[in-house]
Amino acid sequence: MDHFSYRDGEMYAEDVPLARIAAEVGTPFFCYSTATMARHYQVFAGEFADRDALVCYALKANSNQAVIRTFGDMGAGADVVSGGELRRALTAGIPADRIVFAGVGKTRTEMAEALDAGIYQFNVESEPELKALSEVAAGRGVAAPVTVRVNPDVDAKTHAKITTGKFDNKFGIPWNRAHDIYRLAAGLPGCRVVGVSLHIGSQLTDLAPYETAFGRIVDLAGALRADGHDIARIDLGGGLGIPYGGETPPTPAEYAAMVRRVVGDIDCRLIFEPGRMLVGNAGVLVAKVIYVKDEGRRFVILDAAMNDLIRPSLYDAWHDIVPVRQAASDAALGAVDYVGPVCESGDVLAANRPAPPLDPDDLIAVRSAGAYSAVMSSTYNSRPLAAEVLVNGDDFAVVRARQTLDDLLAQDRLPPWLAAGGGAERGAA
Ligand code: LLP
Numbered sequence: 283m284d285h286f287s288y289r290d291g292e293m294y295a296e297d298v299p300l301a302r303i304a305a306e307v308g309t310p311f312f313c314y315s316t317a318t319m320a321r322h323y324q325v326f327a328g329e330f331a332d333r334d335a336l337v338c339y340a341l342k343a344n345s346n347q348a349v350i351r352t353f354g355d356m357g358a359g360a361d362v363v364s365g366g367e368l369r370r371a372l373t374a375g376i377p378a379d380r381i382v383f384a385g386v387g388k389t390r391t392e393m394a395e396a397l398d399a400g401i402y403q404f405n406v407e408s409e410p411e412l413k414a415l416s417e418v419a420a421g422r423g424v425a426a427p428v429t430v431r432v433n434p435d436v437d438a439k440t441h442a443k444i445t446t447g448k449f450d451n452k453f454g455i456p457w458n459r460a461h462d463i464y465r466l467a468a469g470l471p472g473c474r475v476v477g478v479s480l481h482i483g484s485q486l487t488d489l490a491p492y493e494t495a496f497g498r499i500v501d502l503a504g505a506l507r508a509d510g511h512d513i514a515r516i517d518l519g520g521g522l523g524i525p526y527g528g529e530t531p532p533t534p535a536e537y538a539a540m541v542r543r544v545v546g547d548i549d550c551r552l553i554f555e556p557g558r559m560l561v562g563n564a565g566v567l568v569a570k571v572i573y574v575k576d577e578g579r580r581f582v583i584l585d586a587a588m589n590d591l592i593r594p595s596l597y598d599a600w601h602d603i604v605p606v607r608q609a610a611s612d613a614a615l616g617a618v619d620y621v622g623p624v625c626e627s628g629d630v631l632a633a634n635r636p637a638p639p640l641d642p643d644d645l646i647a648v649r650s651a652g653a654y655s656a657v658m659s660s661t662y663n664s665r666p667l668a669a670e671v672l673v674n675g676d677d678f679a680v681v682r683a684r685q686t687l688d689d690l691l692a693q694d695r696l697p698p699w700l701a702a703g704g705g706a707e708r709g710a711a
Contacts, residue, residue: 284563285315286647291608293647297676300568300606304645307669307680309570310586312656314344314681316352316674318564319652323356326556329538335552336402338382340520341367343557343653344565348672348681350374353560359402361520361555365392372399382517382553384431384481386411386452393418393426403427403553405479405517407454412467419472426472429479429517430464432457432502434495438483438521441597447482447495454480457498464511475511477550478503481519484558487531489540492521496544503548516545517553524562526650527600534559558653565652567591567668568606571644572623580618582640587622588629589662591648591655595628603631606645609638620646624663656682666690 285296293300295313303313327337338359341350345367350360351374359380360371371381383396384405393415396404404426406412412428419426433454436447446453455463460478467473482495496518503513518541523531532540545552569586593599603620615636622629631648640646656670666685671678 283321284318286318286566286649288608293604293606293608295566295673295678298673298678300566300647301645303671303673303678304568304570304606307671308684309568309645310584310590311669311671311684312565312567312651313671313673313678314346314349314561314565314652316672319349319352319561320356322560322564323353323358326534326554326559327357329534330541330552330554333552334550335554336380337554337556338380339560340555340557341371342657344561344655345370345657346670346672346681347374348670348679349561350376352672361557365389365395368392368396368399368401378402382479382555384479384555388415390414390418394422397422397424397426401427403429403476403515403517405429405431406467407431409455409463409466412463412470412473416467416470416472420470421472424472425474427476428467428473429475429477429515430455430460430467431479431481432460432499434480434482434498436482436491436495436498438486438491439488440483440485440521440523441599443597444484445482446484447480447491457502460502460506461509464506464509468511475513477513477515477517477553478506479517479519479553481555482521484521485523486521487523487529489532489536492537493540493544496541500545500548503550513550515551515553516548517555520555520557520559522556522559524559524650524653526562527602531559560653562653563650565650565655567648567651567655569646569648571640571642571646573642574640580616582618582620582637582646584620584622584631584646586631586648586668587624587663587665588626588631589624589660589665590622590668591631591651592658592660593654594631595626596658601632601651602649603635603637604647604649605638605640606647613638620648624665661685661690664690 338361363385381401431454569584618637669684670682
């Protein structure tokens with residue numbers, strides 16, 4: 283459920299017309315709904331309210347400070363995967379003791395920052411990482427709280443690029459090697475084993491792979507306890523899918539019922555790392571039509587492009603696209619390709635979609651653009667990053683200013699041999 287809907291023929295975000303935001307902020311912009319985020323968080327967290335559980339919002343889905351703060355204010359922790367995300371989580375006010383640090387390539391510098399901040403746990407993904415973490419921690423006179431991310435070798439049945447729980451993926455330690463690595467961890471001076479973790483993929487629409495993977499990790503937790511390790515936490519990762527168009531992913535209640543069934547009465551704190559299901563459908567990308575080109579195939583050329591939203595180009599992902607001004611009920615629909623101005627044929631946000639007549643300056647909204655959208659945007663073709671807006675009831679605020687061309691150019695430097703004199707003069711010399 284989300285809070286983007288038509289009222290009197292106009293698309294609103296909560297109580298604010300998207301056209302009003304476009305008039306004030308310009309296009310393209312991402313627009314997020316506080317009420318939608320809050321509802322998704324409360325539904326998910328509510329399922330585990332009777333258990334010792336910590337919901338760590340996966341910042342990678344959308345790391346805008348205002349989004350992080352919205353979840354933090356409701357009690358969420360954070361799942362971070364870089365020193366940058368750690369900084370964002372701390373700056374947005376997430377208490378360090380609710381932050382878990384995942385990822386296959388944590389540098390020693392990032393480890394030191396996280397240790398100094400006093401984070402809740404490191405999810406370690408390899409033997410060399412474990413040894414490095416122990417060295418960094420021991421050098422500071424502390425022991426890092428550690429779970430080993432176990433790879434359960436389960437096919438999550440999602441897109442190949444976002445499957446993480448098979449042995450040929452780069453993530454985690456094969457579950458049948460877990461005993462060895464836990465023995466190693468227990469002997470390291472800078473590590474303190476606190477639990478086990480896993481994450482098998484993203485946009486899962488079926489509970490079966492979860493059930494197999496979670497069963498394996500629960501069995502493993504028992505076996506590790508029998509080996510004498512202190513397994514007080516099980517981190518089950520994220521990954522619950524959302525409806526982009528036609529899918530029927532499990533509801534949080536169905537997911538929670540499965541988790542309860544599999545973990546039984548094991549005496550462990552449960553940790554979850556949801557990203558997409560909290561923010562995915564809480565955002566839209568609003569763009570303006572620049573031209574409509576009709577030479578047999580009809581192209582609606584927008585001012586948003588693959589640099590703003592790369593998911594369709596990268597994963598063939600489906601995003602619904604709707605006009606901001608509702609089409610008349612008897613409007614004739616014709617097939618269009620929604621494309622951007624980037625100089626690549628792959629710059630298609632949606633192909634072959636039924637659309638009402640659209641004209642230059644009309645606004646459209648790309649749905650489900652709250653997760654893995656603004657965070658994955660780039661400045662390809664020297665296109666500045668789009669603005670981000672957060673709506674709350676009848677109020678809204680720009681939560682990331684549109685990048686300016688000055689911002690964009692500011693990091694470039696001319697080396698000394700090019701800096702002196704103008705190009706034409708140099709050519710003449
Ligand atoms: N925990 C870990 C260790 C992860 O790697 C991820 C996502 C999550 C939690 C959150 O998963 P979620 O609940 O959001 O599914 N860019 C891709 C998705 C990449 C997901 C990466 N890992 C996309 O646009 O579909």
